[in-house]
Amino acid sequence: xxxxxxxxxxxxxxxxxxxxxxxxxxxxxxxxxxxxxxxxxxxxxxxxxxxxxxxxxxxxxxxxxxxxxxxxxxxxxxxxxxxxxxxxxx
Numbered sequence: 001x002x003x004x005x006x007x008x009x010x011x012x013x014x015x016x017x018x019x020x021x022x023x024x025x026x027x028x029x030x031x032x033x034x035x036x037x038x039x040x041x042x043x044x045x046x047x048x049x050x051x052x053x054x055x056x057x058x059x060x061x062x063x064x065x066x067x068x069x070x071x072x073x074x075x076x077x078x079x080x081x082x083x084x085x086x087x088x089x090x
Contacts, residue, residue, distance in 0.1 A: 025086070026071055032063040 036055030055061070066072060073081065 024071075026066060028064040028066050030062060031065050034061045034063075036061060 036057065036059040
């Protein structure tokens with residue numbers, strides 16, 4: 001007897017390896033690139049965003065996907081870490 005499952009997916013299993021050392025390269029997929037945020041003024045002349053922040057004029061905002069999030073530091077916080085990128089052509 002053979003079970004044929006159409007559209008089935010592999011079961012989710014925990015990652016077999018332990019998190020790598022901090023500072024080790026992490027592969028990511030680039031999902032989106034956009035221009036930096038512009039100042040947004042609401043109807044009362046005040047900034048609409050809660051956090052006052054101005055992006056650099058020549059900056060770009062990248063959206064990245066890390067396929068295996070278990071290799072990221074458990075205590076990740078924007079105040080504790082900085083990210084260094086290296087771009088490689090496909």
